[in-house]
Amino acid sequence: MSSDDRRKVVAPRFNPQRLDTARRRRGWSRVKLAQEIEISSRMIRAYEHEGRHPTVETLDRMVDRLGFPRPFFEADDLEEIPAVGTSFRALSNLTAKERNQATAAGQIATAISAWIDERFTLPEPDVPSFPEVDPETASLAVRQHWGIGEKSVGHMLRMAEVHGVRVFSLPRECDSVDAFSFKLGRVPFMFLNTQKSAERLRMDVAHELAHLVLHWAGKSQGRTEEHEAAQFASAFLMPRASVISHAPRNGTIKDIVAAKHRWRVSAAALTYRMHKVGMLSDWRYRKTFAYLSRRGYRTSEPNPIAPESSDVLEQVYRLLREDGVSRAEMASQLLIPPAELSSLTFGLEAMPEDPAATAAAKPAWEGELAATHAAIDRRRRFRAV
Numbered sequence: 545m546s547s548d549d550r551r552k553v554v555a556p557r558f559n560p561q562r563l564d565t566a567r568r569r570r571g572w573s574r575v576k577l578a579q580e581i582e583i584s585s586r587m588i589r590a591y592e593h594e595g596r597h598p599t600v601e602t603l604d605r606m607v608d609r610l611g612f613p614r615p616f617f618e619a620d621d622l623e624e625i626p627a628v629g630t631s632f633r634a635l636s637n638l639t640a641k642e643r644n645q646a647t648a649a650g651q652i653a654t655a656i657s658a659w660i661d662e663r664f665t666l667p668e669p670d671v672p673s674f675p676e677v678d679p680e681t682a683s684l685a686v687r688q689h690w691g692i693g694e695k696s697v698g699h700m701l702r703m704a705e706v707h708g709v710r711v712f713s714l715p716r717e718c719d720s721v722d723a724f725s726f727k728l729g730r731v732p733f734m735f736l737n738t739q740k741s742a743e744r745l746r747m748d749v750a751h752e753l754a755h756l757v758l759h760w761a762g763k764s765q766g767r768t769e770e771h772e773a774a775q776f777a778s779a780f781l782m783p784r785a786s787v788i789s790h791a792p793r794n795g796t797i798k799d800i801v802a803a804k805h806r807w808r809v810s811a812a813a814l815t816y817r818m819h820k821v822g823m824l825s826d827w828r829y830r831k832t833f834a835y836l837s838r839r840g841y842r843t844s845e846p847n848p849i850a851p852e853s854s855d856v857l858e859q860v861y862r863l864l865r866e867d868g869v870s871r872a873e874m875a876s877q878l879l880i881p882p883a884e885l886s887s888l889t890f891g892l893e894a895m896p897e898d899p900a901a902t903a904a905a906k907p908a909w910e911g912e913l914a915a916t917h918a919a920i921d922r923r924r925r926f927r928a929v
């Protein structure tokens with residue numbers, strides 16, 4: 545097509561919903577988008593609301609500026625993230641731009657999730673709902689439902705995944721978002737900020753679990769719901785009876801820092817919980833907290849635990865590697881840039897792998913895509929625990 549034609553010919557396929565997602569994912573307003581692709585805001589409205597298609601040249605510019613491949617803008621609608629019920633921590637502190645970036649990332653992650661579900665059998669969703677129960681009781685009810693009694697949770701992220709929660713990482717541009725979650729149909733999704741300490745991440749998983757268990761009834765989320773989620777998370781990771789049996793009675797900071805490993809929580813979280821279950825007086829609690837702050841322990845955890853990541857995604861990538869499917873190929877099937885895939889999946893595709901297996905798989909990466917597709921089409925049962 546000549547450049548003259550590209551200016552005149554209208555793109556035959558174009559999905560305005562996907563333009564909207566790509567624009568929000570970049571954190572751009574409609575005005576900014578119009579400037580970037582050198583058209584009027586009036587035209588953007590025409591694309592979005594009046595069924596107008598851009599010219600081939602304008603679509604090329606969208607591809608170039610927004611950094612998504614052309615087929616991304618031509619495919620069917622992405623899932624919409626439910627507007628009511630989706631939990632955002634520190635809701636009032638988020639700007640519309642930050643919120644938009646996070647929900648656009650969420651939309652793209654639901655497409656990744658669907659892609660994986662077509663090829664693998666993942667754990668069935670099994671997150672019970674206790675909307676009318678107080679957080680402490682609900683945390684015990686979930687533990688009972690999952691058959692873990694009062695045992696410490698070794699790997700909180702895996703615990704969620706084993707019960708069917710689809711877990712993704714938030715891209716770096718969404719650093720001001722702590723975490724959020726929602727359900728699509730019966731499938732729960734969770735998005736986590738991996739820039740925080742390992743202890744905080746575990747607490748975030750338990751906090752988002754709380755929203756799914758207590759609040760997923762289409763309720764909007766406010767201060768009360770945030771408080772309830774914090775109570776649930778604390779109780780879920782540190783059951784009352786377990787804390788009373790094992791936490792150091794009248795313990796020093798050193799005792800608390802040593803004891804926190806049983807529950808794999810922060811020193812501050814254990815201190816809070818010990819006070820809550822009556823093991824620290826108000827005076828001692830305030831004193832301990834002040835000391836933790838002075839030592840910088842509230843921002844930099846003493847004696848930290850190893851970070852947790854997604855077990856499901858790690859296994860999916862391992863199986864795909866065995867089938868010779870590269871990150872680039874997976875991203876191309878998903879119609880997204882490879883970097884987008886990495887940022888939403890904990891960067892796990894870059895995990896070290898067996899060099900012999902990589903060498904054997906290489907030819908399929910480069911040309912035999914049809915064979916590769918056939919190979920990964922077989923569904924596999926996922927290890928449940």
Ligand SMILES: [Zn+2]
Nearest residue numbers: 631633770773
């Ligand atoms: Zn929350």
